[in-house]
Amino acid sequence: xxxxxxxxxxxxxxxxxxxxxAACYRLVARFHWDDLIFTHISARVPGPDHxxxxxxxxxxxxxxTASSLVKIDLQGRKVMDSAHDINPAGFVIHxxxxxxxxxxxxxxxxxxxxxVAVSAQQGGVRPISQQSxxxxxxxxxxxxxxxxxxxxxxxxxxxxxGDKTFLMLRNHGLLTxxxxxxxxxxxxxxxxxxxxxxxxxxxGGGELxxxxxxxxxxxxxxxxxxxxxxxxxxxxxxxxxxxxxxDASYRS
Numbered sequence: 001x002x003x004x005x006x007x008x009x010x011x012x013x014x015x016x017x018x019x020x021x022a023a024c025y026r027l028v029a030r031f032h033w034d035d036l037i038f039t040h041i042s043a044r045v046p047g048p049d050h051x052x053x054x055x056x057x058x059x060x061x062x063x064x065t066a067s068s069l070v071k072i073d074l075q076g077r078k079v080m081d082s083a084h085d086i087n088p089a090g091f092v093i094h095x096x097x098x099x100x101x102x103x104x105x106x107x108x109x110x111x112x113x114x115x116v117a118v119s120a121q122q123g124g125v126r127p128i129s130q131q132s133x134x135x136x137x138x139x140x141x142x143x144x145x146x147x148x149x150x151x152x153x154x155x156x157x158x159x160x161x162g163d164k165t166f167l168m169l170r171n172h173g174l175l176t177x178x179x180x181x182x183x184x185x186x187x188x189x190x191x192x193x194x195x196x197x198x199x200x201x202x203x204g205g206g207e208l209x210x211x212x213x214x215x216x217x218x219x220x221x222x223x224x225x226x227x228x229x230x231x232x233x234x235x236x237x238x239x240x241x242x243x244x245x246x247d248a249s250y251r252s
Contacts (some may be wrong), residue, residue, distance in 0.1 A: 006067040009080060013046045018066035020181040021053055021106075022250040023243055027185060028110065029061035030243075033192060035111040036060070039173070040090030043181055044098055044105045050074045052098055054091070056084030065252045074099055088149055096154035097161060097177060104177040106184035114195040115174040124168055125194055127211040128201055132194040137219040140164045144171040166191055182236035189235075 007015055021043045028034050028041065037058055045051040053069040055061070071080040076091045094107045118125060125135055142160040145153050161167045165187055167175040174191050178184035201208055243250060 006080075011046075015066065017043055017045065017181070018053060018069055019251050021069060022064050022066045023240055024106075024108070024181050024185050025055060025061040025064040026243055026247075026250045027239055028108075028188075031189075031192075033110045033112050033188070034061040038087070039110050040087055040094060041106070041108045041181075041184070042090070042094040042098065043107075045071060049079075050098060051079050052094065054086050054094060056082065057087045057090075058084065065250055067252060092148045092151065092154065093157065093175070096157050100158040101161070101163075101177060103179050105179045106181045107175065107177050108184040108188050109169075109173060109175045110188065110192070111173040112192050112195070114199050115168075115192055116172065117199050118195040119168050119170050119172060119174070126198055126208065127213070127216055128208050129194055129197040129211075131190050131197060133211055133216045133219040134190050135166050135194045136216050138165040140167045142167055142169050144169070185239075186235055 006018075010018070021041060024041050028039075033039075037055075037060060040055055042052045042054045045053060051071055051073055053071055055064055056068050056070050059068065068084065070078060070082045070084050070086050072086060072091070073079050074095050076086065076088070076095065090109070093109060097104050097107050124141060125132055125139060127133060127136055140160045140162055142157055145156075148157075161175075161177070165177060167177075169175060174188065174195070176184050176187035176191060178187055
């Protein structure tokens with residue numbers, strides 16, 4: 001469906017959300033967090049209905065635009081005409097979280113190599129970097145149950161996430177939730193950075209220095225002060241400016 005056709009059917013608030021979500025897909029590709037076509041980012045559409053936007057299955061993240069995003073309900077049914085299907089595994093994970101967490105307006109899930117590597121380590125994320133303290137302040141773990149296609153996994157997924165911001169899917173990847181696309185992206189930047197630093201530090205072969213647990217305990221308040229309640233006020237507009245300079249087609 002063309003940009004004009006989609007814009008004629010949605011309000012300005014949904015269109016702005018579509019632009020942000022398309023930008024997030026492009027940025028995930030730009031940071032090399034994508035896994036061909038196989039991961040997903042979803043955003044809850046404003047309004048009383050539990051409708052959300054997700055990627056058209058089969059498109060690279062570098063190809064996604066605001067008008068190409070697919071709008072579905074919690075049962076995975078399209079609520080707006082689209083020529084594209086969705087990834088059923090993405091639907092199971094994302095619909096479970098959107099249904100359970102009113103504040104989870106955006107759910108971002110990736111299969112980064114460093115994230116999967118740390119998810120396979122018994123100890124998970126270790127307190128060895130400044131990035132890790134913000135993750136550890138609000139981190140859950142979910143055991144691997146195979147490809148996420150079964151609805152009966154949903155209660156355990158929701159339980160393991162709880163009220164946290166970061167979820168490590170064991171042997172699978174990373175997931176963040178937030179009230180905005182911007183914040184979900186910044187949280188994933190911290191999550192992936194913590195995992196990358198950990199893998200590199202472990203590769204050095206020396207003894208790792210752990211951060212004092214009292215510092216981790218205060219990390220949530222510190223994060224709000226440093227980032228103005230995450231990335232929306234600072235990093236996100238700068239990232240959009242960069243995208244616009246390089247390729248603004250995500251806005252179409």
